Amino acid sequence: MTVITHARRASRLAKLIDTPGGVSIGTALAQAKSNLEALQPRSLEEVAKAVAELGAIQPPATPEDGDAALTTAYHAASRVIDAVGPFGLEDIRLAALGLCELIDATSADKPFDWRVLPVYAQSLQLLLSLPAEQTDARAKVRASLGEMVDRKLAQTG
Amino acid sequence: MTPGMESLRESAVINLTGAVTMVVDDSPFGLDITASALLGFGIKTRYACHSAAEAIDILKEQSIDLLVVDTEMPEMDGYQLVRWLRRSGLDPNAFAPVIMTATHMRRSRVAEARDCGANFVITKPFSAASLLERIVWVSRDTRPFLEVGDYFGPDRRFRRGNPPGEERRADVLRKAQFEAEKAAAAAESGE
Numbered sequence: 001m002t003v004i005t006h007a008r009r010a011s012r013l014a015k016l017i018d019t020p021g022g023v024s025i026g027t028a029l030a031q032a033k034s035n036l037e038a039l040q041p042r043s044l045e046e047v048a049k050a051v052a053e054l055g056a057i058q059p060p061a062t063p064e065d066g067d068a069a070l071t072t073a074y075h076a077a078s079r080v081i082d083a084v085g086p087f088g089l090e091d092i093r094l095a096a097l098g099l100c101e102l103i104d105a106t107s108a109d110k111p112f113d114w115r116v117l118p119v120y121a122q123s124l125q126l127l128l129s130l131p132a133e134q135t136d137a138r139a140k141v142r143a144s145l146g147e148m149v150d151r152k153l154a155q156t157g
Numbered sequence: 158m159t160p161g162m163e164s165l166r167e168s169a170v171i172n173l174t175g176a177v178t179m180v181v182d183d184s185p186f187g188l189d190i191t192a193s194a195l196l197g198f199g200i201k202t203r204y205a206c207h208s209a210a211e212a213i214d215i216l217k218e219q220s221i222d223l224l225v226v227d228t229e230m231p232e233m234d235g236y237q238l239v240r241w242l243r244r245s246g247l248d249p250n251a252f253a254p255v256i257m258t259a260t261h262m263r264r265s266r267v268a269e270a271r272d273c274g275a276n277f278v279i280t281k282p283f284s285a286a287s288l289l290e291r292i293v294w295v296s297r298d299t300r301p302f303l304e305v306g307d308y309f310g311p312d313r314r315f316r317r318g319n320p321p322g323e324e325r326r327a328d329v330l331r332k333a334q335f336e337a338e339k340a341a342a343a344a345e346s347g348e
Contacts, residue, residue: 004304006252013176013222013254013296022172023199025165025289032197032285039186039193046186078229081260082187086282093282100261 046083055121059114179204209233243274254295274310
């Protein structure tokens with residue numbers, strides 16, 4: 001196979017980064033952290049919206065509808081992960097990630113088990129409503145979702 | 158230590174103020190998170206786009222220095238956008254550093270992530286430090302661009318050092334685990 005190599009020109013970014021001025025890495029990270037903290041209150045609202053969207057998805061009447069509904073569910077779960085952002089809420093992120101995994105493992109001969117979706121929506125809702133200090137209860141929700149994902153993934157291979 | 162890691166000494170100074178940056182993410186909140194982190198680094202997002210189509214319209218007209226793009230978007234996704242950009246013939250945009258962000262990497266898209274021509278894919282949620290580390294890394298990325306069959310983008314082989322960040326390659330992790338177990342067994346048997 002023919003390989004054409006284009007010698008790398010230094011990008012403008014490469015030139016800019018070393019020009020006089022700017023900020024120290026420590027300052028840049030502190031500023032970024034502060035900016036992100038300002039977004040934290042919106043995080044839970046965005047998660048709640050995405051979870052509500054998940055809960056509203058109905059099992060499809062036809063296989064064609066199924067693809068669209070799965071895509072919607074996948075995007076909603078992705079938005080949960082997005083919204084959790086760098087604000088902790090690791091159990092919520094992992095729960096949403098599990099749903100992404102299940103949807104991703106779906107194929108024509110290994111269809112998605114639509115009973116899973118309301119379980120996810122309710123569990124995520126529960127995680128949202130449980131106080132952070134109720135670590136045992138949160139861990140139980142996460143563990144049961146994790147077991148379900150493992151079981152389903154073992155079935156789909 | 159990788160070039161990127163080395164540059165992340167707290168006292169090191171970077172100047173990204175003039176970097177013309179485009180962020181593409183269909184999630185408004187996701188876009189805000191990325192733009193807020195970038196702003197902390199001194200990068201004011203010049204173009205905030207909610208779709209690949211919107212980004213393409215701008216990329217055809219304006220030069221950018223850095224593109225941060227989400228992988229999963231409705232209609233045209235991030236992989237398709239980056240593939241289009243690399244093959245667009247737009248100079249300098251076709252060679253611009255591209256960082257992709259992913260909430261979840263679909264198994265079916267791993268090859269696409271490797272082959273679309275991005276400099277780096279990072280998974281969300283990313284910390285400010287990991288995003289900055291990758292920006293510094295791509296700014297210092299000296300890999301040549303290759304045209305190989307359908308591929309156009311940075312050389313996918315890391316010749317010097319390793320990619321920045323925590324090691325995640327399964328084969329390297331397995332080898333490290335094997336070596337550690339071998340060393341532990343040797344220590345136990347007094348060799």
